[in-house]
Each structure stands twice: as structure tokens, then as C-alpha cells.
Amino acid sequence: MKPLIAPSILSADFAHLADEAKAVAGADWLHVDVMDNHFVPNLTLGLPIVQSLRKATDIPLDCHLMIEDPDRWAVGYAEAGAYNVTVHAEAVADPIAMAANIRAAGAKAGLSLKPGTALDDWVDVLRHYDTLLIMTVEPGFGGQAFMADMMPKVRRARNLVDTGHLTVLVEVDGGINAETIEQAAEAGADCFVAGSAVYSAEDPGAAVAALRATAAAHRPGSG
Ligand code: DX5
Ligand code: ZN
Numbered sequence: 001m002k003p004l005i006a007p008s009i010l011s012a013d014f015a016h017l018a019d020e021a022k023a024v025a026g027a028d029w030l031h032v033d034v035m036d037n038h039f040v041p042n043l044t045l046g047l048p049i050v051q052s053l054r055k056a057t058d059i060p061l062d063c064h065l066m067i068e069d070p071d072r073w074a075v076g077y078a079e080a081g082a083y084n085v086t087v088h089a090e091a092v093a094d095p096i097a098m099a100a101n102i103r104a105a106g107a108k109a110g111l112s113l114k115p116g117t118a119l120d121d122w123v124d125v126l127r128h129y130d131t132l133l134i135m136t137v138e139p140g141f142g143g144q145a146f147m148a149d150m151m152p153k154v155r156r157a158r159n160l161v162d163t164g165h166l167t168v169l170v171e172v173d174g175g176i177n178a179e180t181i182e183q184a185a186e187a188g189a190d191c192f193v194a195g196s197a198v199y200s201a202e203d204p205g206a207a208v209a210a211l212r213a214t215a216a217a218h219r220p221g222s223g
Contacts, residue, residue: 001190003215004028005208006062006171008195009053010044010142017049021057023204029062029083031173031193033142036067039091040140047076054081062193064112064173066139067091071098078105086110086133086171089122099128110171114139119153119160126166131191132157136184137174142195146175151187158188158220181211185218 006029012020021030032050037043054061060083065074070087071094077085078101085107092098092111099109110131113119115138126132134153137144150172160166172189177197184192192215194207201207216222 003185003212003219004191005212006031006191006193007198007204007208008033008142008193011195011199014045017053018056020199021053021059024198024208026205027059027208029191030057030059031062031064034063034065034067035140038068039088040066042140047080050077050082051080060084062086064133074098075101075105078102078107082107084108084110084131086112086131088112088114089117090114095125096128115147115150119156123160123166126168129168131171132168133171133173135174136172136176144175146180148183151183154184154187154189178210178214181214182218185215186220188220
């Protein structure tokens with residue numbers, strides 16, 4: 001599988017989201033950061049914008065819910081046509097039911113771990129999920145520095161998948177740019193979220209292609 005690149009619209013111009021999606025037409029997923037001012041300090045966007053965005057682009061939407069009560073809201077994002085709906089392990093009350101409900105509504109189910117949350121505590125739950133989003137910053141804001149000390153967690157996830165213990169796709173989010181993506185790819189991530197690195201580039205589409213090429217060149221076993 002080739003590396004997947006998911007530009008985060010958190011760093012895009014919110015007044016022109018349809019155009020900002022077009023600017024990254026070659027992206028694999030479009031990452032949508034939903035923040036509720038409770039689970040994280042920041043406030044971004046919610047369901048009505050995802051419903052509109054779904055009509056404005058064919059890029060699969062990767063909705064990352066940084067919200068306090070995902071058990072109540074996540075299924076709505078799946079029903080709105082999100083390709084993948086990710087909830088936070090630290091916020092979800094019934095993670096196994098959550099995954100089943102998201103899948104029943106037609107989306108892939110993702111589980112995200114904050115930097116301080118241990119992967120090994122969630123392995124059994126992750127058997128019910130399609131994607132694992134490993135945060136490489138504290139969730140809440142774009143433009144933060146990549147936490148290289150999360151790479152053992154990514155390597156452990158890669159190992160659990162490669163040894164058949166999990167079937168999740170391993171996604172990393174936070175501080176990914178042309179340099180840090182090398183480490184994340186070497187650690188074995190499959191999918192790379194990048195906000196500021198894509199949308200602050202002169203040509204966001206070219207930035208996506210360049211990130212993908214760098215990730216491919218640094219995958220385990222690529223050279
Ligand atoms: C942070 C968000 C990220 C953010 C990444 O809480 O979950 O998706 O957009 O932005 P960069 O790539 O700028 O760190
Ligand atoms: Zn995110």
C-alpha cells in the first residue's frame with residue numbers, strides 16, 4: 001500500500017473550504033478536525049460544515065472528533081458521509097459499541113490516542129476498529145512541534161499489525177512536515193495528516209505529492 005496523505009483543513013481558509021479542497025485534489029483523505037472547546041480548548045467546526053464539505057469534494061473525509069461526548073455525535077458524521085470517523089479513547093464511554101455504530105452507519109471507525117495514552121491499554125478495543133490515529137502533538141492546535149518521542153508507539157502499532165494482532169491502518173497527526181515525515185514513515189505509519197505543512201506551502205497540491213514521495217522512500221524495507 002502506498003502512503004496516504006491527509007491534509008488537515010484546520011490550516012486552510014475556512015471561508016473557502018471548497019477551493020481549499022480543490023487545491024489538494026490529489027490527496028488521499030481530507031482531514032477534518034472537529035473541536036468543541038471542551039475536550040480541547042479550541043473550537044473549530046461541526047456537522048453542518050462536514051455535510052456541506054461532503055457535497056463540495058470527492059476526497060474521502062477523515063473526521064477527527066476532539067469532542068467530549070463522541071458517543072452522542074460520532075454516528076452523525078458517518079451518516080453525513082465521512083469516510084472515516086475517529087473518536088478519542090480518552091473521551092469515548094463505550095468504545096466497542098462506538099465502533100460498531102460508526103461502521104453500521106457506513107464509515108470506517110477510528111480510535112485516537114493522545115500522547116499520554118498508552119497503546120497497550122487499548123489493543124483489545126482496537127480489534128474493533130479500522131484506523132488508529134496516534135497523536136504526535138497534544139490535540140487542539142495546528143502548527144505545533146512534532147513529538148519524536150511518540151515513534152516507539154508508532155513502531156509498536158506497526159508491529160501489532162505486521163504480526164497479525166491488529167488490522168488497523170496506522171495514522172499519525174501533528175507536526176508532520178517534509179522532515180518529520182521521514183521518522184514517522186520509518187516507524188511504520190501508513191497515513192500522515194499534515195495541516196500547516198500543506199496549507200502554508202505555495203502549492204498545496206505539490207506539497208501533498210512531495211510528502212507522499214518522502215514517506216514512500218522512508219517506509220520500513222524501502223531501502
Ligand atoms: C491537532 C489536529 C491536527 C492539526 C495538525 O489537534 O488534530 O490535525 O491540524 O496540524 P499540523 O500539521 O499543523 O500540526
Ligand atoms: Zn487531527
